[in-house]
Amino acid sequence: MSTAVERRQARVAGLFFGPAVLLIGVFFFVPVCIGLLLSLTDFDLYAIGAREAARFVGLRNYADMLANPVFWTALRNTLYFVLVGTPLSVLVSLVGALLLNAKLVRYRSFFRTVYFVPVVTTLVAVSIVWRYLYHPRYGLVNHALGWFDLGPVDWLGDPHWSMPGIIFLSVWKNFGYNMLIFIAGLQNIPEERYEAAAIDGAGAWRRFRHVTLPGLAPIFLFVGVTTMIGSFQIFAEPYVMTQGGPLRSTTSLVLFMYEEGFRWWRMGVAAAIAFLLFLLTFAWTLVQLRLQQGKR
Amino acid sequence: MKRRTLQISSLHAALLLGAVVTLTPLAWMVSASLMPAGDANVFPPRFLPRKITFEHYVALFTRLDLARHFMNSVVVTVTATVLSVILNGLAGYAFAKLVFPGREKLFRALTLALVIPSQVGMLPLFLLLREMGFVNTYAGVIVPYLASVLGIFMVRQYVVGVPDDLLHAARVDGAGEFRLFWSVVVPVIQPILVTLAAFTFLSAWNDFMWPLIVLSDDQNYTLPVALANLVGEHVLDTELMMAGSVLTILPALLVFLVFQRAYVRGILAGSVKG
Numbered sequence: 001m002s003t004a005v006e007r008r009q010a011r012v013a014g015l016f017f018g019p020a021v022l023l024i025g026v027f028f029f030v031p032v033c034i035g036l037l038l039s040l041t042d043f044d045l046y047a048i049g050a051r052e053a054a055r056f057v058g059l060r061n062y063a064d065m066l067a068n069p070v071f072w073t074a075l076r077n078t079l080y081f082v083l084v085g086t087p088l089s090v091l092v093s094l095v096g097a098l099l100l101n102a103k104l105v106r107y108r109s110f111f112r113t114v115y116f117v118p119v120v121t122t123l124v125a126v127s128i129v130w131r132y133l134y135h136p137r138y139g140l141v142n143h144a145l146g147w148f149d150l151g152p153v154d155w156l157g158d159p160h161w162s163m164p165g166i167i168f169l170s171v172w173k174n175f176g177y178n179m180l181i182f183i184a185g186l187q188n189i190p191e192e193r194y195e196a197a198a199i200d201g202a203g204a205w206r207r208f209r210h211v212t213l214p215g216l217a218p219i220f221l222f223v224g225v226t227t228m229i230g231s232f233q234i235f236a237e238p239y240v241m242t243q244g245g246p247l248r249s250t251t252s253l254v255l256f257m258y259e260e261g262f263r264w265w266r267m268g269v270a271a272a273i274a275f276l277l278f279l280l281t282f283a284w285t286l287v288q289l290r291l292q293q294g295k296r
Numbered sequence: 297m298k299r300r301t302l303q304i305s306s307l308h309a310a311l312l313l314g315a316v317v318t319l320t321p322l323a324w325m326v327s328a329s330l331m332p333a334g335d336a337n338v339f340p341p342r343f344l345p346r347k348i349t350f351e352h353y354v355a356l357f358t359r360l361d362l363a364r365h366f367m368n369s370v371v372v373t374v375t376a377t378v379l380s381v382i383l384n385g386l387a388g389y390a391f392a393k394l395v396f397p398g399r400e401k402l403f404r405a406l407t408l409a410l411v412i413p414s415q416v417g418m419l420p421l422f423l424l425l426r427e428m429g430f431v432n433t434y435a436g437v438i439v440p441y442l443a444s445v446l447g448i449f450m451v452r453q454y455v456v457g458v459p460d461d462l463l464h465a466a467r468v469d470g471a472g473e474f475r476l477f478w479s480v481v482v483p484v485i486q487p488i489l490v491t492l493a494a495f496t497f498l499s500a501w502n503d504f505m506w507p508l509i510v511l512s513d514d515q516n517y518t519l520p521v522a523l524a525n526l527v528g529e530h531v532l533d534t535e536l537m538m539a540g541s542v543l544t545i546l547p548a549l550l551v552f553l554v555f556q557r558a559y560v561r562g563i564l565a566g567s568v569k570g
Binding site for chain 2: 005006008009010012013014015016017019020021023024027028029030031032034035038048096099100102104105106111113114115116117118120121122123124125126128129130131132133135137138139140143172176177180181184229232233235236239240254257258261262267270271274275277278281282285
């Protein structure tokens with residue numbers, strides 16, 4: 001390639017990548033940096049009217065946040081959602097993928113589409129639907145449990161059941177996504193490995209244990225990390241279904257941040273929560289990457 | 297032979313059970329939206345309507361003016377989709393094929409955004425847009441959907457696979473970089489642009505938290521925000537709320553069914569390679 005062409009490219013390249021990069025810079029990176037600064041100020045309702053009213057307060061927002069029992073409740077709820085919801089969701093996705101990938105399946109694409117449909121539905125709308133499904137008396141969920149002589153459970157009214165209720169909704173909503181990724185992963189495992197294992201006399205379970213699972217290892221890592229990052233950000237489900245209740249049992253970190261920021265206009269505190277959320281997701285991702293590398 | 301038949305039928309029974317469980321919430325939503333008022337709140341619960349009525353859909357468009365919110369969502373989503381395809385398409389191509397100083401560094405800096413949850417920037421972005429006068433406008437809602445690192449990434453991955461000879465040939469013919477992009481590159485990378493469009497459409501249509509934050513006047517609410525607002529007053533009108541949910545979900549579902557292939561390609565492009 002001649003240098004004249006390269007020089008011309010370098011000149012016009014900015015017109016290609018510039019608009020997108022500028023938008024991401026101004027409307028994402030700049031706000032993230034402002035957010036960090038904001039978390040060190042007492043920016044509140046008055047400061048929204050006049051920015052000068054905000055003062056630098058050092059780490060006071062972080063101290064206030066750590067001293068607030070609601071923060072610890074929100075952290076515990078979020079970790080509950082992440083630690084129980086992620087493995088459950090990954091497991092359901094894996095089972096779905098194994099079923100759909102079985103050689104004997106007919107109408108494969110029909111089933112795949114059906115399982116995937118909840119993923120593209122609007123979260124707010126299905127949260128409302130599930131709110132009614134969970135109705136203690138008129139809801140279908142308790143009705144179905146009744147067939148097995150279980151329940152009735154006051155899903156969204158009992159602080160012990162509200163978070164499991166939200167977890168079931170989000171597993172239903174999301175499993176199709178990871179399922180597709182698992183299917184792709186399963187199809188990438190060379191057939192010869194199964195054949196070799198079969199010749200060695202490995203039964204179905206041992207083939208699964210020694211061929212399928214190791215073959216899916218990188219997929220597990222990807223799916224685990226992305227699902228977990230998404231789970232840390234849970235917001236719409238409790239906002240619509242429970243408003244964080246009962247007894248704050250479903251108040252997540254992001255819901256807590258939203259309330260501090262946009263209900264009470266304590267922007268400084270809200271920014272501190274947001275930043276902590278970032279540190280938490282980041283640390284968790286690193287830990288998971290380490291764990292996986294250690295295994296290999 | 298017998299064992300095989302048993303395997304096939306138990307496999308399909310499991311698949312069918314899964315399909316029923318997956319579809320029941322949505323089927324009930326549609327069914328309840330067609331029930332006369334009060335019929336979704338009976339014991340024991342009724343799955344099919346006793347009598348079909350469209351009164352709740354009529355109410356959504358007359359009494360509740362949901363058409364307005366529907367149009368808000370359409371304007372926001374369509375604008376975001378078109379602009380995002382243009383912006384991310386151009387940028388993804390530049391990062392894949394144009395030679396310019398600092399390309400790799402800039403790209404790596406961008407991928408940093410992938411580890412930062414979007415909520416971290418939301419509050420300050422709200423304040424920033426407030427200063428710019430964008431709060432409570434369509435523009436304010438659309439801004440974060442326009443350029444996305446994931447979108448750029450997706451296009452770049454795809455464009456890398458386009459043979460350089462194709463571009464050389466056009467350059468030798470004296471085509472400028474923009475004409476080259478438009479008449480040579482776009483036709484070749486069209487599949488990934490469709491994928492990107494489907495992704496942007498669905499995420500913009502379904503988004504809740506950002507429009508909730510940036511729109512303060514309920515006239516401007518997008519459909520999901522209007523729906524969440526409605527459930528506050530009409531929580532006892534189950535059938536009406538289900539009609540609203542159908543209205544909100546249906547466009548997303550149709551877009552998915554039409555662009556299913558393209559959409560799935562996007563999921564796999566983002567995962568298996570990454």
